[in-house]
Amino acid sequence: MELTSTSVREFLGKKTRADLTKVSDDDKLFSSGIIDSFVMIDLLGFLEKHTGARVAPEDLQAIDSVRSILELAASKSKR
Amino acid sequence: MSDSRPQGIVIIGTPRAGTTLLRRILDAHPRIACPPETYLLSAAARFLHEERFAAGLRIGVLSGLAFAGFEEPEVLARLRGLVFGFLDDHARARGKSRWAEKTAFDAFHLPAIERMLSGHVRFVCIQRHGLDVACSLAELVDKTGGYVQELHDYLRRDPEPLVALAHAWVDAAEHVAGLVERDPLALDLRYEDLVRDPEAVVRRVLEHVGEPYDDTLLARALAEPGQLGFGDWKTYGRAAIDGSSVDRWRTLPSPTASRLAEVCNPMLVRLGYEPVEIDQAPSDEDARHRYAMGLRLQQMRAGKSHEQ
Structure with a gap:
């Protein structure tokens, strides 16, 4: 399933x-x-x-916003 | 025609399941007095404690008194008389005609309490999601700085506090569910329903105990200071009922939630809750990776060097 802004927000909202x-x-x-760092670890x-x-x-410093999370996910998925 | 069923009301639920909230609501009723936690029932349950060894003889006060000529029904009736006497006197002193009793840790003594009270009181039973109870119990012991005996027994068996508290919930919830199944005078409630729609749940409670609902009851329950005593300190700071504590377990790290789910899921399902998703346990390599990333995040937060 492709990650979207909505699915990332839903995940973080629950957490x-x-x-x-x-x-x-x-x-x-x-x-x-x-x-916090516990949610970040679950996000990873x-x-x-x-x-x-x-x-x-x-990669940690590159994922500090919903947009950067999606960009990292996209780059990882291409590999 | 008057209601000939038992007039005494006993609230039973696992600790942190909303029993203090129910107590405050019932105590605000003009005919019902429900004191802060008295520990009367758990004390009476301890009085009935007995050991059973291989020969089958139960060693305790009931067998001991039976040898002295006092049969179990009489002993239980005298014990009920002692307990009910305090509660009757308290209600009378408050100018009310009925009593209710609630002490959260009674749930861990329920077999003996049921033996003593079944058929003689109306039970109001409340259950709450086990992972939320475990989280809330952990907060409670953190605030109080220690474990009461009923919880300490579980801590001795399991070195992970939240897992130990989850086991405590399962046992207490099982006792409560069993009571609901066996006793026709037991009402079955859920904490999540109580905070989502208090009026509907309180109407059910009052119907169960044979008292009318009035529209000002909930507001009075939260506005009146009530008697000070043992119970959930958090409810005293609340001016409204809200559901902010529902699903607090979702903030747990996923491995922790999964570990608790392994313990709680069968009982959650039995009580009508959705089972909690269990993630596959991380490999040693994954666990080390998560740990290392956690350390790196702490470094980042502290503003320390991000370089290798």
Whole structure:
């Protein structure tokens, strides 16, 4: 199943129990404190499950918004 | 025609399942007095504690008194008299005609309580999603700084606190579900229904105990300070009933939620809840990867070097 902005928001919304409807695709998630490191770790598992590829430590800084999460997922899926 | 069924009301539920909220609502009723937790029933249950060894003889107060000429029905009646006497006097002192009793940890003593009370009270039973109960119990022991005996027994058996608390929920929930199945005077409720539609649930409760509903009851229950005592401290800080605690387990890390689901799912299904999805246990390599990524995230948060 292809990841979308909606599916990422749904996943993060369940994990944080927060209303993410007002968060834009470019808003910072981890560095702003909207999601904590536990949710980030679950997000990595979610991404790895969908892409079938390992997320590397150097990818961490690149996934701080819904848009960057989707871009990373797309790049991992192409490999 | 007056209702000839038992007048005493006993609220039973696993700790953190909404029993204190129900207590406050019933206590706000003009005819019902429900004190803060008295521990009367669990104390009476301990009085009835007995051991059974291979020869089949039950060693405890019931057998001991039977040898002295007091048969079980008489002993149980005297014990009920002691318990009901305190509750009758409390209700009378409050100017009310009926009592209700609620002590959350009674659920762990339910076989003895049922033996003593079945047919003599109306039970109001409430159940809540087991993973939410485990999370809330963990918060409770964190605040109180220790484990009561009923929970400590589980901690001794399992080194993972949340898993131990999940096992505690399963056992207590099983006792409560069994009571509902056996006792025609037991009402079966869900916490999630109570916070989603309080009026509908409270109407069911009052119908069960034979009292009329009035439109101001819920507002009064939350507005009145009520008697101070043992119980869920969180409800005293609430001016409205809301469902913000429902599904709090979803914030657990996935491996933790899966571990708890393995323990709770059969009972969740028995109670009508959806089973929680169980992720495949991570391989050793995956677990090390998650751990390393978690450390890296902590470094990032602390603003430390991101370089190798």
